[in-house]
Amino acid sequence: MSSILVKNEARLGLKLVAPAVGIIGLLVIYPILFNVYLSFFDVQLNGSKTFVGLDNYTDLLGNPRYYHSIGVSVIYLIGTVVGTTVLGLAASILMNQEFRFRNLARGLILLPYFAPVISVVFGWQFIFDPVNGIYNHVVVDVLHLTDTRENLIGNPDSALFVVILFDIWKHFPIAYLLFLAKLQSVPKDLYEAAAIDGQNAWGRFWHVTLPELRFVIATVVLLRIIWNLNRFEDVYLLAPNVETLPIFTYYQAFAGIVDQGGAAAISVIQLLVLVGLIWLYVRKVLKW
Amino acid sequence: MMNKRTPIQSVILYALVFALVIFCVFPFLQILSTSLKHPIDWGNPSLIPRVLHLDAYKELLGLMPVKEVDVPASIQRLLDNPALSAEKKQMLLAKFSSGSDVFPFGRYMLNTFVISFVTGICSTFLASLAAYAIARLRFPAQSLMANGVLFVYMVGGVLLMVPLYQMSVNVGLASSAGGTIFSLFLIYLIQTLPVAMYMLGNYFRTIPFSLEEAAMMDGCSRVEAFWRIIMPLSKPMLFTVFIYCFVIAWNEYLFASVFLKQYQDFQTLPLALQTLFTSKNAIWDRIMAASMLTLLPVVICFMLANKHLSGGLTDGGVKG
Incomplete structure (x- = not known):
């Protein structure tokens, strides 16, 4: 190819990516840097700023609420990552079997993933409603496990577990899709060979399925951590009293005594953690 | 097995x-x-x-007959007074009709639909240009941009809410309703662009290059080949990506709550529903009916796009 053609192609390529990359640069890359700048200021909602140096960071590191929200986030992350991975894996193995109405079942279990958070949240709130909810009906009136109807979502400690369950329900389908795609490409003769070797179903799962899925499992786990570290809506809308890191940040920035600089400081620290995880993902997972 | x-x-x-x-x-x-x-x-x-x-649905969709307003006798006498102008009578009546009780669902649905639709169209269009370039053309900093898109997609909105809000305040966009909606539109654009680029890029790579080559032999320019060959071939995927972007914008709550709190007329459904839920008008049947109506368009979109969506999301496994 002549050099003019190469140049023309390069020029066209740049022209085509320019709008998208320009918008992303202006509204993602620049705000990330601006955020670092803001974290050194006392920032008001109306935009006025006063330089405070490292005060936002020292305040934050001396704030017990910050550590509490880190703790809540860690429990949330462990619960949701383990839950979505295990359920997604189980679902994918199940849906990889032949049975009638398989396509219908495959479609139905994707519903939670695509449904708007805002509308399903109310369904969940109703299920756990202390007066009308089916949960209390089953636990108190049918199974007689306790005598008192409890407001699981009203109490932050139990609400955390409802929120974890909700996240598993809502997001296991994406894990399931990733696993299923991989499962379908596992050669059948691997299973046949294992069967000839005398492996039962469990042995075939352990010696064939798991090793084949190793990389996908790593991908799912890492992606779930990255996504759930930033998860806001699913938690806030279902139970605003569960203070994971993003919700703590939101309260700092937009509710009560507004401390946007402090919120910026939290975001900077969180971003550093996130960049580490993304780096790990790009390096270790995408290269595979 | x-x-x-x-x-x-x-x-x-x-x-x-x-x-x-x-x-x-x-x-x-x-x-x-x-x-x-x-x-x-x-x-x-x-x-x-x-x-x-079915009352909850009728009420939300505005099919409920307008309730006769309870007007105290003294006011009724005033209203019956022929000397009072029609305009004044309306004002008096308005004071007694329970205007705050009405939840303008249709209005919120329209707001949400418009911003989601525009976001979907713009995002799909811009992403298709960029994705084509990244998938097919050679230019400087190409792999940097391709990887950058992935990186950007993983930086969640929560980390950007303070700087983006401050930027729109500094530029003066946050002080008017129009500017606020424009800011929100831009934010939805960046929330959807990376994933749209990624999905389309993967798809364009599956189209044989020989098709464009043949078109270019026939005298098409590169741009024409893209426009006449690649785009028509990608229609199903373009549609899927549009739906995906539409749904992201339709479901978005965080930035809507930050930007639209004081512009009640322009609120989107997620925000309005949350406000309804925490207000005194919270009645389960009404909330559930509103949820159902919010859900419905998404479920329809999902059924339309299901075939390609599952594949598009998992090829390379980006979205979590």
Whole structure:
């Protein structure tokens, strides 16, 4: 190819990516840097700023609420990552079997993933409603496990577990899709060979399925951590009293005594953690 | 697999599938059921309403007959006074009709639809240009941009809410309703662009290059080949990506709440529903009916796009 053609192609390529990359640069890359700048200021909602140096960071590191929200986030992350991975894996193995109405079942279990958070949240709130909810009906009136109807979502400690369950329900389908795609490409003769070797179903799962899925499992786990570290809506809308890191940040920035600089400081620290995880993902997972 | 299942295995398999499907669908059934129940029926654990109660839907969709307003006798006498102008009478009446009780669902739905639709169109268009360049053309900093897109997609909105809000305040966009909506539109654009670029890029790579080559031999320019060959071939995927972006914008709550709090007329459904839920008008049947109506367009979109969506999302496994 002549050099003019190469140049023309390069020029066209740049022209085509320019709008998208320009918008992303202006509204993602620049705000990330601006955020670092803001974290050194006392920032008001109306935009006025006063330089405070490292005060936002020292305040934050001396704030017990910050550590509490880190703790809540860690429990949330462990619960949701383990839950979505295990359920997604189980679902994918199940849906990889032949049975009638398989396509219908495959479609139905994707519903939670695509449904708007805002509308399903109310369904969940109703299920756990202390007066009308089916949960209390089953636990108190049918199974007689306790005598008192409890407001699981009203109490932050139990609400955390409802929120974890909700996240598993809502997001296991994406894990399931990733696993299923991989499962379908596992050669059948691997299973046949294992069967000839005398492996039962469990042995075939352990010696064939798991090793084949190793990389996908790593991908799912890492992606779930990255996504759930930033998860806001699913938690806030279902139970605003569960203070994971993003919700703590939101309260700092937009509710009560507004401390946007402090919120910026939290975001900077969180971003550093996130960049580490993304780096790990790009390096270790995408290269595979 | 290779061996036939025993009857017991079949029973277990179907039981497990049934359990999983119920787990996934139950909250939806609960929403549907509660939206159709009369308030006296809420405590009833059965999902089937004793009587079908459609009032909540009628109210939200504006099909309810306008209630006769209770006007105190003294005011009624004033209203009957022919000397009073029609305009004044209206004002008086308006004071007594319970205007705050009406939830303008249609309005919120329209707001949400417009911003989601525009976001979907713009995002799909811009992403298709960029994705084509990244998938097919050679230019400087190409792989940097391709990887950058992935990186950007993983930086969640929560980390950007303070700087983006401050930027729109500094530029002066946050002080007017129009500017606020424009800011929100731009934010939805960046929330959807990376994933749209990624999905389309993967798809364009699957189209054989020989097709464009043949078109260019026939005298098409590169741009024409893209426009006449690649774009028509990618219609199903373009549609899927549009739906995906549409749904992201349709569901978005965080930035809507930050930007639109004081512009009640322009709120989107997620924000309005949350406000409704925490207000004194919170009644289960109405909330559930509103949820159902918010859900419906998404479920329809999902059914339309299902075929390609699952594949598009998992090829390379980006979205989590």
